[in-house]
Amino acid sequence: MKKVVIIGAGPAGLTAGYELLNNKEDNKEKYEVIILEETNEIGGISRTVKYNGNRMDIGGHRFFSKDKEVMEFWENLMPIQGENSFDDEKLGREKPLKSGGPNPEKEDNVMLVRNRVSRIYFLKKFFDYPITLKLQTFTNMGLIRTIKAGFSYLKTIFVKKKEDSLENFYINRFGKVLYGMFFEKYTEKLWGRHPSNISADWGAQRVKGVSISAVIKDFFNKLFGRKNKENTETSLIEQFWYPKYGPGQLWETLAKEVEDKGRNYKKRILC
Numbered sequence: 001m002k003k004v005v006i007i008g009a010g011p012a013g014l015t016a017g018y019e020l021l022n023n024k025e026d027n028k029e030k031y032e033v034i035i036l037e038e039t040n041e042i043g044g045i046s047r048t049v050k051y052n053g054n055r056m057d058i059g060g061h062r063f064f065s066k067d068k069e070v071m072e073f074w075e076n077l078m079p080i081q082g083e084n085s086f087d088d089e090k091l092g093r094e095k096p097l098k099s100g101g102p103n104p105e106k107e108d109n110v111m112l113v114r115n116r117v118s119r120i121y122f123l124k125k126f127f128d129y130p131i132t133l134k135l136q137t138f139t140n141m142g143l144i145r146t147i148k149a150g151f152s153y154l155k156t157i158f159v160k161k162k163e164d165s166l167e168n169f170y171i172n173r174f175g176k177v178l179y180g181m182f183f184e185k186y187t188e189k190l191w192g193r194h195p196s197n198i199s200a201d202w203g204a205q206r207v208k209g210v211s212i213s214a215v216i217k218d219f220f221n222k223l224f225g226r227k228n229k230e231n232t233e234t235s236l237i238e239q240f241w242y243p244k245y246g247p248g249q250l251w252e253t254l255a256k257e258v259e260d261k262g263r264n265y266k267k268r269i270l271c
């Protein structure tokens with residue numbers, strides 16, 4: 001049996017450990033897996049910290065992937081809610097409930113389906129993030145800024161900047177005016193660096209195909225009632241899964257599975 005040492009009990013380390021333990025030959029495990037974690041917490045930056053009886057996410061996490069295998073993996077660990085939760089009822093929210101799924105008011109091992117609301121507070125007004133094409137967006141921006149944003153976007157169609165930074169990546173897709181409004185300060189606050197000092201590859205994996213054209217396509221899909229889930233950009237989703245007790249709950253559940261598979265060993269995860 002091969003020995004494998006994994007460094008870090010974050011999502012990647014735990015998932016790798018679980019997959020290796022499931023990789024069997026003649027019904028016997030092929031790998032002896034040990035996960036080393038330097039903190040006392042499970043889940044890496046996707047953990048949920050417990051403090052004075054409260055659970056706090058290190059960063060708000062949405063569970064959504066375009067990869068079916070990833071979604072199935074999460075769903076197998078934590079089943080999707082089958083009945084409305086208290087707030088769904090109270091607010092009259094319609095959810096794609098899973099028939100036979102758990103009732104979140106009675107059970108804890110459950111993935112909730114949540115509506116996404118992300119907004120940027122700018123010019124003392126709330127703007128949808130990512131940008132949506134609706135009247136409110138334009139009235140918030142005002143006529144002059146809207147015209148400037150339109151022309152600066154049109155310019156990017158004809159003049160492309162060399163994509164050697166995240167700043168140029170955004171400008172090429174949104175124009176300089178919208179970049180200045182929605183991405184420059186936001187990115188600097190979130191990642192601690194000005195976008196001119198961040199590699200363009202980072203943008204490619206953060207916002208993928210989101211651009212003005214993707215926003216326009218999304219607008220028309222909605223207008224004509226078309227649902228094109230396969231091609232939905234990760235940053236444009238309107239619903240996502242969220243474990244009842246925060247993202248850390250999913251990784252704690254996975255850690256327990258990894259430990260349970262280690263019946264022959266004292267401990268698989270060493271914190």
Ligand SMILES: Cc1cc2nc3c(=O)[nH]c(=O)nc-3n(C[C@H](O)[C@H](O)[C@H](O)COP(=O)(O)OP(=O)(O)OC[C@H]3O[C@@H](n4cnc5c(N)ncnc54)[C@H](O)[C@@H]3O)c2cc1C
Nearest residue numbers: 008009010011012013036037038044045046059060061062
């Ligand atoms: C603000 C924010 C919001 C996010 N939102 C989302 C979201 O909505 N949806 C989503 O899917 N993703 C989101 N992410 C990204 C997600 O958190 C990461 O992709 C994911 O946590 C990466 O997992 P990882 O296991 O590779 O690394 P990490 O989560 O960083 O885990 C690494 C682990 O290794 C441990 N470690 C490091 N070095 C050592 C060492 N030398 N010895 C022992 N242990 C070590 C660390 O303590 C940690 O526990 C977000 C991230 C942030 C910061």
